[in-house]
Amino acid sequence: MSLKKSRGPFWKQCFVTAAVGSNIIGHGCVIGYPAILLPQLLPPDSEFQLDPVAASWIASILGITQLVGSFISPPIMERCGRRMAHFAATIPNLVGWFIITMAPNFEILFAARILQGLSIGMLSPLRSVLIGEYASPKNRGAFLTTVSLAQSFGVFFVHLIGSLLSWQQTALVCVFFPFASFVMTMYSPETPSWLVTKGRHEECRRVFHWLRGPGEDDELDEMIESRLLFEKAKISASFGKKKNRLRRMLTTIQKKEFYKPIILMLHAHVLVNFAGGTTMSAYSTLIIGVVMGPEVNAHFWMIFLGAQRFISNTLAVFAINKFKRRTMMFATGGLSIFTQFALAGYVYFKQQGTLPYDALWIPILLINMKFFAVATGMLPLPNVIGGEVFPLEYRSIGGTISLASFSATFFLVLKTFTGLVDSVGMYGAYMVYGGIITYCMVVIWFLLPETKDKTLQQIEDEFRGRPLAPEEIEVRKSLQADPIVQYKRRMSERRCSSPIPF
Numbered sequence: 001m002s003l004k005k006s007r008g009p010f011w012k013q014c015f016v017t018a019a020v021g022s023n024i025i026g027h028g029c030v031i032g033y034p035a036i037l038l039p040q041l042l043p044p045d046s047e048f049q050l051d052p053v054a055a056s057w058i059a060s061i062l063g064i065t066q067l068v069g070s071f072i073s074p075p076i077m078e079r080c081g082r083r084m085a086h087f088a089a090t091i092p093n094l095v096g097w098f099i100i101t102m103a104p105n106f107e108i109l110f111a112a113r114i115l116q117g118l119s120i121g122m123l124s125p126l127r128s129v130l131i132g133e134y135a136s137p138k139n140r141g142a143f144l145t146t147v148s149l150a151q152s153f154g155v156f157f158v159h160l161i162g163s164l165l166s167w168q169q170t171a172l173v174c175v176f177f178p179f180a181s182f183v184m185t186m187y188s189p190e191t192p193s194w195l196v197t198k199g200r201h202e203e204c205r206r207v208f209h210w211l212r213g214p215g216e217d218d219e220l221d222e223m224i225e226s227r228l229l230f231e232k233a234k235i236s237a238s239f240g241k242k243k244n245r246l247r248r249m250l251t252t253i254q255k256k257e258f259y260k261p262i263i264l265m266l267h268a269h270v271l272v273n274f275a276g277g278t279t280m281s282a283y284s285t286l287i288i289g290v291v292m293g294p295e296v297n298a299h300f301w302m303i304f305l306g307a308q309r310f311i312s313n314t315l316a317v318f319a320i321n322k323f324k325r326r327t328m329m330f331a332t333g334g335l336s337i338f339t340q341f342a343l344a345g346y347v348y349f350k351q352q353g354t355l356p357y358d359a360l361w362i363p364i365l366l367i368n369m370k371f372f373a374v375a376t377g378m379l380p381l382p383n384v385i386g387g388e389v390f391p392l393e394y395r396s397i398g399g400t401i402s403l404a405s406f407s408a409t410f411f412l413v414l415k416t417f418t419g420l421v422d423s424v425g426m427y428g429a430y431m432v433y434g435g436i437i438t439y440c441m442v443v444i445w446f447l448l449p450e451t452k453d454k455t456l457q458q459i460e461d462e463f464r465g466r467p468l469a470p471e472e473i474e475v476r477k478s479l480q481a482d483p484i485v486q487y488k489r490r491m492s493e494r495r496c497s498s499p500i501p502f
Contacts, residue, residue, distance in 0.1 A: 009136070009213040016134045016211070017143045019184035020086070020127050021150040026093055026177030027123065028154015030116045034059040034282040035302060036162030036170055052418050054106050059282040061110065062117040063411025069121020070403055082130050083190045089126060090185065093119035094178040100171040119178075124403060133191035136212050145317045148380055152313045155281050156306030163299035196224055257463040261389040262401055264447040268382035269406040271440040273413045274433045275336050277374040280305065282414055290426045291347055291363045301364075305371055312375030319376060320384055324452045329385075332377025333441045339370035340434030348427035388451040391460045 038058065041050045050058065069089075076085040092115040099112035127147055135143045154177070162170040192211070195204035201224055208220045253259060272278070280287060284305065285298040292301065319328060343366050349355045390398035420429045449462040 009211060010139065012211055013135050013139055013143065015184065016188045017131055017146065019181050019188050020130050021146050022177050022184065023086070023090055023093070023123060023181035024127060024147055024150040025154040025157065026097075026174060026181065027116075027120045028151040028156075029158040029174040029177065030093065030096075030113075030120060030154075031062065031151070032155035032158040032281050032306070033162070033170070033174070035159060035284045037167045038283070039285045039298075040167050048105055050106055052422070054110075056415050056418050057110060058106075058113055059417075060411045060414035061113050062120060063407045063409075063414065065114050065117025066121030066124065066410075067404055067407035069118040070124050070400075070407075071121075072118070073122040073124075073126050077126060077129065077194075081190050081194050082126065082133065083185060083188060085122070085126050086130060086185050086188075087182065089119055089122035090178050090182045091119075092116065092122070094175065094182060097171050097175040097178070101168045101175075121407075125399075130191065133193040134211060148313055148383070149310070149317075152306075152310045152375070156303070156310050159284070159299075159302045159306045163303060192220070256465060257391050257460045258394050258398075260447055260463045261391075261394075261398060264389060264444065265382065265386050265398070265402045266405045267440040267443045267447075268385065269402065270409050271333070271437060271444070272378055272382050272406065273409040274436045274440075275374045275378040276340070276370050276433065277309070277379055278410060278413050279417050280371065280374075283417060286418075286421075287426070288367075290421075291343060291367060292360065296360070301367075305367070308368060308371055309375045312372050313380065316376040316380045320380060324450055325381065325385060325388075326448060326450050328377050329381055329444065329448065330441070332373040332381070333437070333444075335369060335373040336378055337434055337437050337441065339366050339373065340430050340437060342366050343370070344427045344430035344434060347425070347430065351425070351427070385448070385451060388454075388459060389449075389463070 034055075038050065038055045040046060041048065042052075042055060043049070069092075073085050073089055076088055096112040096115035096119065099108060099115070103109040103112060128144060131143050131147070132140055158170065158174060161173050165173065189207040189210060190203075192204045192208040195201075195207060204224065205220060212220075284302040288296065288298040288301050292298075343363070346355075346363060346366065350358060386399065386402050417429065420432065424432070449459060451459050454462075
């Protein structure tokens, strides 16, 4: 909290957001690092050789450990604060990079990747909460879009640096991002929202004015008043009767507005990982070498595709705000399916020597079309939709299940990719992925409503298949009047409800 007072609230919000963003860039470097590491350790003359199975574990272990990490940070966030949780999420990545620079064998390297996966998982539920609680409403949307852009930049950066330096030197450079985040977090305050939950109202006012200036006191007063009402209502409710949790859980599972969004997001996250962005981040040099040919400069095209991904992610921010969700989903999904099968056919006939015409521009065009579809639609859309389709009362459990499904499919794709290529070839892998994507798009076609410019209640009604009955409306009104429900709703609206995947 020692920034110069002459700096306005906007620049202070930029500073605390940059502290989070630097950490996210470091995680993008972690995701893209296998594309640099594995080509240098797979050859027989490498410093220590990795076999294909070990290489697949190095790339895929992030899927398991990030899921574990996502359950570690919420208790720290609630008990010790968002700032302390950010410190806790930064340290494993910082230590992991240092371990990699000195790793003498697979076991030490694998331990470092476990730490980095934990760091990614710990930051996943925290990053949007931090940005959402630091930023003012007019800046919050813009700041939240930096999450996906920062991660894309991290992947691009590690591919760029890794093409010029050794894997140890690349790891040493990547230490800068978590280190910068750690230092910047030292000079960042705790979030006002957490301070008010702990009854530290004067400190909350001080931090709020430091972050926002004196012009947004209405939000501050409402936040403190809502918390006081919440505490009183909570004490009163504690004397009430306990509900049958099992019966309530069974009733919830049977609701269409509960299970339909979950089925939708499960397929959306399978779609994300099988669309090709996940495998390209970790195995880009392998894929480029097989598809384009061994004579091309794989490192150049890896950097080029990383830059294209970053630019496409930027374009996606504007496209998602302009076009309808279903239009974008099925336009980019259709393009992704086409490129998967087209690449499968191209690689197969090229290996058979039966192509009637061949030129380097053909695989370059197909790969760029696939990457464009992934970066503008397949990657950002599930996150946007995930923040819209879950009713408020089920948003927490829905987000948890979504994150678990993403982590599981992320691990599955990276762990099985090299084995799949060895068994059925690159063209076979593209055929399998194309079939999975097609299946997911069919399911999404029937389940995904149009969510753009609709209220959460309208989306919930569409999943339910009917409007609320009169007695249900009365129950809803009584719940909305409940101070506990009102407070939870306001706190939920202050942050992004769905973590942004890789």
